[in-house]
Amino acid sequence: METEKLYEITAYTENQVGLLSSIAGIFTRRSLNIEKLLVYPSTVEGIHKFKILTRSTEHLIRAVVLQIEKKVDVVKAFYQVNDERSAREIRIVQEFLEERERAHGQDDIK
């Protein structure tokens, strides 16, 4: 099994109505949960930037990034492992949750 990691996808796009839902739809189809989403003007004039954090395998992330880039109004899309940046935060959260569950039993949240 390929391991899941937290990836940061960035997409540079035209500023078009409807592009957000169009891109979000790609994640929905693959049952990918968007952990974080930012949309803002990039430093390239007239070009917007999407920053999307999602957890998955590299194989799937690569497919998703190519499908994002395929959209007519998307200029470029990239991905990178975000683990370096957020590893510390994640470790803190994980340890917190593990500790809670050790104390209270498994939470069966879906």
Next chain:
Amino acid sequence: MTHKISGAEILLESLLAQGVDTVFGYPGGQIIPVYDKLYDYQDRIRHILVRHEQGAIHAAQGYARAGGMPGTVLVTSGPGATNVVTGIADAMIDSTPVVVIAGQVGTSLLGTDAFQETDFIGLTTPITKWSYQIRRAEDIAWAVSRAYYIAKSGRPGPVVLDFTKDAQTGMAEYREASCSFIRSYVPVPKPSEEVLEAAARMIVESRRPLLVYGQGILLSGAEKALEAFLDKTGMPAASTLLGLSALRSDNPHYIGMLGMHGNLAPNIMTQACDLLIAVGMRFDDRVTGNVKTYARQAKVLHIDIDASEIGKNIHADLGVLGDAREVLEALTSRVASRKGGDWLQEPGRFHAVEQERVIAPETAPESGPVKPGEVVSVVSDVCGREAIVVTDVGQNQMFAARYSRFRHSRSMITSGGLGTMGFGLPAAIGAKIAAPQRPVCLFVGDGGLQMTMQELGTILQEQVGVKIVLLDNNWLGNVRQWQELFFHERYSATKMVNPDYACIAAAYSIRFENVESRGELRPAVERMLADDAPCILRVHVAETDNVFPMIPPGKSVNEIMLNEKEWFTNGN
């Protein structure tokens, strides 16, 4: 002083500028201004009035696939728009260029749940290549030129223009627009020299290469380039369902169709080749069977215009991004001529088994009811392989694909990726309108015909000379086959009680031929094909016939059933 015209007229002028001379549509309240203007353009734009909007889009798809130019659809908002959704999804997955222009409520009413308002952009975003809402008359020419450019360039697909009523009635100056560049969009990527060199090296080093191709060959006009590549490299080639007719059926390198109901040779050789070259195809699961075991022994060289297809379903050792024709031509010039050797003897063995065990009993039975494969084979014979074959979905589709023989490109029109029942009849109408000089033969089941049978009215009104071959088995045959083979013969909701098709044909003044027995078949087909008038040929076929060979779902491509009881083994 500038000269202003209405948005409706700007739309029609913009369509003419794109070379549009045929539109498939259905009027309604939110598109009435366009229809009003169309009244003045009747001499330049032929409007085909369908009987249901689904018919309009499938006809536009048939038109695009037969003719190579985008199909155009004009419908009203709300229900008119939602009725074309199936066809848009079909066009998306089968890469068919269509432009759908749908009416929309006025901009001041958007978002208010106004009468016949529906969020058409929202509905179609995931199933279009591009969708755009036109809210101002000034934007029409721009949007139309982009729409056609996007629909037909690169990997083609459907585009939606959601056209608000006030943009239709608003006045603006018409300035012709022509789009040939969108900065964020790279329709035809160019492969680098290094990649082409690497691909050529893989080909030269291979001993048992197999080329598998899809509709990309037709879409890029790469038929000749493919032939030349095969002649030079001497390798065998097999087609997907949508690639059919890209090579002539009698091309010496052609070894048949891939996939679930494809031929034995290409499916088995997929598991024996050392290099699999995939061109303009996307490794659909109906082609690959179990992906975990698919072509594991082979290196995979995937040539496609769409970067997102490379490595999506099947790992590619090398991906070549580009137009199929350009890449094949570049590779042909980079490899040395060679002969296929022993590897080329392989298909013959498998063909012999298939011929004896599957093809002969299906196409040339001596007794018993008429078989569907037999009907397809006789039709193919009588029209001298000249026809455009259109199919519906189900067993009829697989029999038509397996037993039609082709001489010309763009001669097989079928709903592949979506498998849309009801596609056939309207698609055949569109194909005949795009290619009036060619016979168009539709193979359709009793289920699928009744899904869009209202389009017989379109045939009546427009006198479209479609030849409708109804393979009537009184079952939803394809589902019945699965129930027989995989669901313990529990025939849940697949038996059909059918109407008297002679009466239906008579009601629409369409000629009717009925065939119950073998002796009647050929003469009836000959009468049907003797002229160019619409005709329904209803053949009562063997009711519980099954399509074979069959790779059951989830199996590897070399695990093949030859009939209800026997599996192919390499010894038989």
